[in-house]
Amino acid sequence: MFKKVLVANRGEIAVRAINTLKEMGIQTVSIYxxxxxxxxxxxxxxxxxxxxxxxxxxxxxNIQNIISVALLSGCDAIYPGYGFLAENSDFAEICENVGIKxxxxxxxxxxxxxxxxxxxxxxxxxxxxxIPGSLINIDSLQICKKIAKKVGFPLMLKASSGGGxxxxxxxxxxxSLAKSYQVVKLETQSSFSNSNIYVEKLxxxxxxxxxxxxxxxxxxxxxxxxxxxxxxRNHQKCIEETPCKFISSYTRNKVKRYTQKIIENLxxxxxxxxxxxxxxxxxxxxxxxxARIQVEHGITEELTGINLIKLQxxxxxxxxxxxxxxxxLAKKSVIECRINAEVPNEHFKPVNGVIKGLNLPxxxxxxxxxxxxxxxxxxxxxxxxxxxxxxxxxLSRSAAIKKMNRILNQFYITGVPTNxxxxxxxxxxxxxxxxxxxxxxxxxxxx
Numbered sequence: 201m202f203k204k205v206l207v208a209n210r211g212e213i214a215v216r217a218i219n220t221l222k223e224m225g226i227q228t229v230s231i232y233x234x235x236x237x238x239x240x241x242x243x244x245x246x247x248x249x250x251x252x253x254x255x256x257x258x259x260x261x262n263i264q265n266i267i268s269v270a271l272l273s274g275c276d277a278i279y280p281g282y283g284f285l286a287e288n289s290d291f292a293e294i295c296e297n298v299g300i301k302x303x304x305x306x307x308x309x310x311x312x313x314x315x316x317x318x319x320x321x322x323x324x325x326x327x328x329x330x331i332p333g334s335l336i337n338i339d340s341l342q343i344c345k346k347i348a349k350k351v352g353f354p355l356m357l358k359a360s361s362g363g364g365x366x367x368x369x370x371x372x373x374x375x376s377l378a379k380s381y382q383v384v385k386l387e388t389q390s391s392f393s394n395s396n397i398y399v400e401k402l403x404x405x406x407x408x409x410x411x412x413x414x415x416x417x418x419x420x421x422x423x424x425x426x427x428x429x430x431x432x433r434n435h436q437k438c439i440e441e442t443p444c445k446f447i448s449s450y451t452r453n454k455v456k457r458y459t460q461k462i463i464e465n466l467x468x469x470x471x472x473x474x475x476x477x478x479x480x481x482x483x484x485x486x487x488x489x490x491a492r493i494q495v496e497h498g499i500t501e502e503l504t505g506i507n508l509i510k511l512q513x514x515x516x517x518x519x520x521x522x523x524x525x526x527x528x529l530a531k532k533s534v535i536e537c538r539i540n541a542e543v544p545n546e547h548f549k550p551v552n553g554v555i556k557g558l559n560l561p562x563x564x565x566x567x568x569x570x571x572x573x574x575x576x577x578x579x580x581x582x583x584x585x586x587x588x589x590x591x592x593x594x595l596s597r598s599a600a601i602k603k604m605n606r607i608l609n610q611f612y613i614t615g616v617p618t619n620x621x622x623x624x625x626x627x628x629x630x631x632x633x634x635x636x637x638x639x640x641x642x643x644x645x646x647x
Contacts, residue, residue: 201226201517202226202276202277202301202513202516202517203226203227203274203276204226204227204228204229204246204273204274204275204276204277205221205226205227205228205229205275205276205277205278205279205303205513206228206229206230206231206266206269206270206273206275206277206278206279207221207228207229207230207231207245207278207279207281208231208260208266208278208279208280208281208284208285209260209279209280209281209282209283209284209286210232210233210236210239210241210260210572210583211239211241211572211583211584211586212241212570212571212572212586212588212589213281213282213493213495214230214241214244214281214572215240215241215244215570215571215572216509216570217279217281217509218230218241218244218245219244220507220509220510220513221279221513222244223510224510224513226513227246227247228244228245228246228247229245229246229247229248229249229269229270229273229275230242230244230245230247230248230249231248231249231250231251231259231260231265231266231269232248232249232250232251232259233250233251233252233253233254233255233256233258233259233260233582234250234252234253234254234259235254235578235580235582235583236580237250238578239572239577239578240572240573240574240577241572247273249269249273251265251266251269252265254580254582255582256284256390256391256582256583257390257393260284260285260583261284261285261393263285263288263290263291263294266278266285266291267294267295267298267300270295270298270300271298271300275300276300276301277300277301277302277303277513277516278295278300278301278302278303279303279512279513280302280303280304280492281492281493282492282493282494282495283584286304286491286492286493287310287314287361287392287490287491287492288310288361288392288393289307289308289310289311289314289315290307292304292305292306292307292310293307301516303470303512303513303516304469304470304471304491304492304512304516305468305469305470305472305491306467306469308467309466309467309468309469309491310491312466313466313468313472313489313491314361314489314490314491314492315360315361315396316358316359316360316361316398316488317335317336317337317360317396317398319488319489320333320335320486320488321335322462323462323486323489326461326462326465328458328461328462328486329483329484329485329486330485330486330487331400331401331403331477331485331486331487332351332400332401333347333351333355333356333398333399333400333401334347334351334398334399334400335398336398337360337396337397337398338357338381338397338398338399339396341377341378341381341382344357344377344381344399345374345377347399348371348374348377348399349374351399351400351401352401353371353372353373353374354370354371354372354373354402354404355370355371355399355400355401355402356368356369356370356371356399356400356401356402357369357371357380357381357384357397357398357399358384358397358398358399358400359384359387359388359391359392359396359397360388360394360396360397360398361388361392361394361396365432365434365435365436365437366387366388366391366392367384367387367388367391367392367397368384368435369383369384370402381397384397385397403477403479403485404638404639404640405479405480405638405639405640406430406477406478406479406480406485406638406639407428407430407444407446407447407477407478407638407639408428408429408430408432408475408476408477408487408639409426409427409428409429409430409444409447409455409475409476409477409478410426410427410429410473410474410475410476410490410494411423411424411426411427411455411456411459411473411474411475411476412424412427412471412472412473412494412497412500412508413459413463413471413472413473413474414470414471414472414508414511414512414515414521415463415466415468415469415470415472415515415521416469416515416519416520416521417469417515417518418520420520420521421463421464421468421521422521422523422525422528423456423459423460423463423525423528424500424503424504424528425442425443425500425503425504425528425530426442426443426444426447426452426455427440427441427442427443427444427496427499427500428440428441428442428443428444428445428446429496430637430638430639430641431626431632431637431641431642432639432642432643433548433642433643433646434548434643437495437496437538438537438538438619438623438626438642439535439536439537439538439623439626439627439632440496440499440535440536441499441533441534441535441536441597441600442499442500442503442530442533442534443503443530443533445533445597445635446635447478447482448482450482451478451482451484454484455476455478455484458474458476458484458486459474462474462486462489469515469516470512470515470516471492471493471508471511471512471515472489472490472491472492473489473490473492473494474486474488474489475487475488475489475490477639480638493508493509493512495538495586495589496536496589497509498536498568498570498589498591499534499535499536499591500534502532502534502566502568502591502593503530503532503534503593504528504529504530506523506528511523531595532593532594532595532600533593533594533595533596533597533599533600534591534592534593534600535591535592535593535597535600535601535604536589536590536591537589537590537604537608537623537627538586538588538589538619538623539571539586539587539588539589539590539611539613539618539619539620539623540585540586540587540618540619541553541579541585541586541587541616541617541618542585542617542618542619543617544619544621544622548619550581550585551579551581551585551616551617552578552579552580552581552616553578553579553615553616553617554576554577554578554579554615554616555573555574555575555576555577555579555613555614555615555616556575556614556615557575557612557613557614557615558573558574558575558612558613558614559610559611559612560573560588560611561606561607561610561611566592566593566594566603567591567592567603567607568590568591568592569588569589569590569591569611570588570589570591571587571588571589572587573587573588573613579616587613587616587618590604590607590608590611592604592607598633601627601633604627605624605627605628608620608623608624608627609624626642
């Protein structure tokens with residue numbers, strides 16, 4: 201049983217983790233940057249420590265400072281959440297070496313599957329279809345050009361250690377390759393502390409389908425119903441839902457079998473997500489494994505009634521998974537909208553500011569809002585601009601859409617511009633309502 205856990209993250213996932221740990225009777229330690237000193241999540245923890253200046257590289261990615269805080273404050277575990285160091289195998293290994301439990305997969309497993317390239321190599325050996333592309337890190341523009349000619353345009357440049365839409369760029373032709381290469385390299389270094397990237401063929405049109413799983417130290421695992429994350433702009437998810445209403449039962453079962461095959465052949469501990477692309481003919485392509493909790497995990501929790509954060513911590517403590525696969529049912533329809541601090545009319549420019557007014561309409565069943573907000577909360581410009589996740593569930597998809605409409609109309613933030621109106625427009629789009637969309641749906645409409 202853990203006695204004290206450091207939460208190595210910020211924002212809504214830090215709030216969620218701290219609250220869950222407190223409910224389990226575990227003491228909490230938060231870390232923060234200079235920019236987050238007065239943030240809501242910092243005030244919730246039993247102890248809080250500054251680990252650096254505003255930039256993520258100097259604070260939330262500062263392994264030495266985070267480990268020092270964990271040791272000096274007497275923590276026996278670290279909860280990483282998503283983003284930042286959640287998929288950093290070096291961080292997981294250092295935790296292990298100093299006697300602190302990293303609540304997630306081991307460093308060895310993370311190197312095998314958390315790294316996108318290594319995951320592709322592993323999955324190909326299992327005879328699971330993968331997206332055509334390079335199977336090596338691209339460390340020069342010259343090599344990138346050679347591989348691009350072989351793969352063909354359009355293609356994607358992607359961070360090997362990527363996630364959350366960071367370190368990824370569409371390249372339509374050879375003219376834009378050099379500039380895109382430099383941009384992705386810089387963003388990857390800034391976001392993940394390394395600049396490793398690879399090339400992947402663009403599959404279009406396609407749906408982005410992902411499958412969450414969790415596995416304990418005794419070999420038992422649970423696979424959760426799939427999530428449809430196809431509504432994205434510039435590879436950042438806007439609206440997610442579960443289960444996906446637009447794939448066949450045959451395709452759904454095939455995705456589950458592929459996921460089982462991947463999990464059974466891995467000495468994996470804790471949660472992860474297998475991501476796939478499914479084209480218009482329902483051909484399935486493995487895309488990547490995220491060796492962490494996902495931003496959109498909440499829709500799976502609302503669908504199944506299982507607290508995934510709590511389950512992560514319990515598995516980290518060495519407990520067995522007591523839930524059975526037969527207990528995992530998909531009898532509801534769940535939708536999530538991400539509220540971002542941005543100006544849609546100015547190319548979705550991220551913004552900072554101070555929250556001056558706030559209404560969170562959580563009255564009634566089937567409504568959940570995950571956030572790190574309060575009047576006076578400072579929204580810095582240095583990190584991801586997501587402010588909140590609104591999650592609703594209903595017995596049917598159409599009813600869930602209507603409920604989300606009502607909540608979004610009542611939800612408001614003043615002091616910082618958001619994408620609320622943009623989300624309302626999407627929810628009432630006939631193509632969204634009828635399920636006629638894919639991963640290029642939003643970008644194509646903005647051209």
